[in-house]
Amino acid sequence: MKVLIIGGGGREHAIAVSMKKSRRVDTLYCVPGNAGIAQVAQCEPSIGVMEFDKIVAYAREKKVDLVFVAPDDPLAGGLTDVLEAEGFRVFGPKKNAAILEGSKAFSKDLMKKYKIPTAAYEVFHDPESALCWLETAAMPVVLKADGLALGKGVLICNTLEEAKAGVKEIMQDKHFGEAGNVLVAEEFLTGREVSVLAFVDGKTVKPMTSAQDHKRAGDGDKGPNTGGMGCFSPSPFYTEEIDTYCREHIYQPTVDAMAAEGREFKGVIFFGLMLTSDGPKVLEYNARFGDPETQVVLCRMKNDIMDVVDACIDGTLDRIDLQFEDSAAVCVVLASEGYPVSYQKGYEITGLNRFEGREDYYCFHAGSKLDSQGRVVTNGGRVLGITAKGSTLKEARAKAYEATEWVNFDHKYMRHDIGKAIEEV
Numbered sequence: 001m002k003v004l005i006i007g008g009g010g011r012e013h014a015i016a017v018s019m020k021k022s023r024r025v026d027t028l029y030c031v032p033g034n035a036g037i038a039q040v041a042q043c044e045p046s047i048g049v050m051e052f053d054k055i056v057a058y059a060r061e062k063k064v065d066l067v068f069v070a071p072d073d074p075l076a077g078g079l080t081d082v083l084e085a086e087g088f089r090v091f092g093p094k095k096n097a098a099i100l101e102g103s104k105a106f107s108k109d110l111m112k113k114y115k116i117p118t119a120a121y122e123v124f125h126d127p128e129s130a131l132c133w134l135e136t137a138a139m140p141v142v143l144k145a146d147g148l149a150l151g152k153g154v155l156i157c158n159t160l161e162e163a164k165a166g167v168k169e170i171m172q173d174k175h176f177g178e179a180g181n182v183l184v185a186e187e188f189l190t191g192r193e194v195s196v197l198a199f200v201d202g203k204t205v206k207p208m209t210s211a212q213d214h215k216r217a218g219d220g221d222k223g224p225n226t227g228g229m230g231c232f233s234p235s236p237f238y239t240e241e242i243d244t245y246c247r248e249h250i251y252q253p254t255v256d257a258m259a260a261e262g263r264e265f266k267g268v269i270f271f272g273l274m275l276t277s278d279g280p281k282v283l284e285y286n287a288r289f290g291d292p293e294t295q296v297v298l299c300r301m302k303n304d305i306m307d308v309v310d311a312c313i314d315g316t317l318d319r320i321d322l323q324f325e326d327s328a329a330v331c332v333v334l335a336s337e338g339y340p341v342s343y344q345k346g347y348e349i350t351g352l353n354r355f356e357g358r359e360d361y362y363c364f365h366a367g368s369k370l371d372s373q374g375r376v377v378t379n380g381g382r383v384l385g386i387t388a389k390g391s392t393l394k395e396a397r398a399k400a401y402e403a404t405e406w407v408n409f410d411h412k413y414m415r416h417d418i419g420k421a422i423e424e425v
Helices: 010-021 052-062 072-077 079-085 095-102 104-113 127-134 160-172 177-181 240-260 293-300 305-314 393-404 420-424
Strands: 002-007 027-032 066-069 121-124 141-145 154-157 183-187 192-201 205-213 216-218 222-225 230-233 266-276 279-286 328-336 361-365 368-370 376-378 382-390
Touching: 002 010, 002 052, 010 027, 010 293, 010 305, 010 361, 010 382, 027 052, 052 079, 066 079, 072 079, 072 095, 079 095, 095 104, 095 240, 095 266, 095 279, 104 121, 104 183, 104 240, 104 279, 121 127, 127 160, 127 183, 141 160, 154 160, 160 177, 160 183, 192 240, 192 293, 192 305, 205 240, 205 293, 230 293, 230 393, 240 266, 240 279, 266 305, 293 328, 293 361, 293 382, 328 393, 361 393, 382 393, 393 420
Parallel strands: 002 027, 002 066
Antiparallel strands: 121 183, 141 154, 141 183, 192 205, 192 266, 205 230, 216 222, 230 328, 266 279, 328 382, 361 382, 368 376
16 A cells, blocks of 8 residues: 655654555655655655645645654644545544644643643733733743644743743743743643553554653753653553553543544544652643654554554554563654754764664654755754664663764764663662
């Protein structure tokens, strides 16, 4: 069969690699893709993920059997609805279900209504009321832009002054654009963060193996929030007891709540969790595979990804025995120095051939492209996701950092403590 993947980051590269392994996939296409995805799929870099008419025309031209919509923006914008209306088979939630990620206010209200454990919160539609509320609020407080902000629209404010500046940044200066028209202020939770991706077919939910992302730009979790600087899987803090609790009180209730609201969810839900002293609580939902969590999760999945995708679309996920290797994986992001604030592009990437023919090592491209001379060059803040598997997290971490030295480009930057805490467990 022919499959078209929408997106052009590390997540999509990891999905493409899994698709390429499927016994049922003959041809892969990707819009817009990147230099790494181009090694396993036919890419069309001239089409953007929000150019729905062009995507429909391309899918029709290539006679694709399935479209896999991976990024948040086209999902929230309704690309699945558009493609289905044109007769295409699509993996990814419809617009009315993707609101689970598209509006933090919606998701918080949903959790409150259906008693899904999460942090206490308030929603504000104007900066004046937010500033007034802050005067008596307990610190620290978490401020979130309601809409999509590339994983960066979250501010942790330790003092009233920081919180006031945060309201100005989000709602008045519109640092995150229209995403900041509405503000969600949340109680600050403490504990271990864990991410769990789950396949969903509208009624059944099948959680994947756990993972943990590192959002801050600098070592020691310092610096601004990014889209993710690295990840490891599984989390040693996500025990069987916690998994049982989450399945009963978080995962299934979320799927049931969406169905009850007339927003049947089919695709992948990303559950961002905080393991607090009062039990697991939901920090956030995403309506798709996470990035870089996908890189450390899919490489350990035993199932043929197309079997699972079909089951999600057809409502037969209860028949799938979802299995993962008894191994570990670590991803270290190689970024452009200055990310996420300001950085340069266009530097040649060397050493990529070192990954050819190696088992347990992966180089997932996030921000790369081929230049006019056919060279692979940097084309984003997060450039590569260097990923390795091992029998233990410690071994996987050592192998991933070993592999970060194989590739180079000017102004290469990375964190040196991805998964470091796991060695102390």
